[in-house]
Amino acid sequence: MRMVLNEGDRLKVEGPASVMLREGDVSILGKKLRVREQVTIAKSKIVLLEAEAKSIVEVNLGDEGKIEKIEDPVVPYEWRVAAENILKEKMPIKVIVLGGVDTGKNAFTTYLSNLAIARKLRVLVID
Structure with a gap:
């Protein structure tokens, strides 16, 4: 459709x-x-x-x-702010994403990775 x-x-x-x-x-x-x-x-x-x-x-x-x-935003405000703050840091940078079960760690990591790739940064994710 x-x-x-x-x-x-x-x-x-x-x-x-x-x-x-x-x-x-x-x-x-x-x-x-x-x-x-x-x-x-x-x-x-x-x-x-x-x-x-x-x-x-x-x-x-x-x-x-x-x-x-x-109606809800696809990406929570807190994620957008956190991702922008991380990407403002001097590169290279290592980021560890921690949290409980089903709290969005994978989705946030994907979002952050996509933004970094769009800025031509190298990304490596270990899950």
């Missing part, structure tokens, strides 16, 4: 599903999708998309896949 997203629209896509950007500007955890780039979401996994400009995406849902528009 094709969906038109306005700037600032956010989608929560639960797999199994795939999303392809047809036109516009959409990001997933700080990574901008290229036009015709497809993202596959595994069963029981969730991807949060944010339209940074008017965009068209094509979403294909599997048997148990779900999609919904959401």
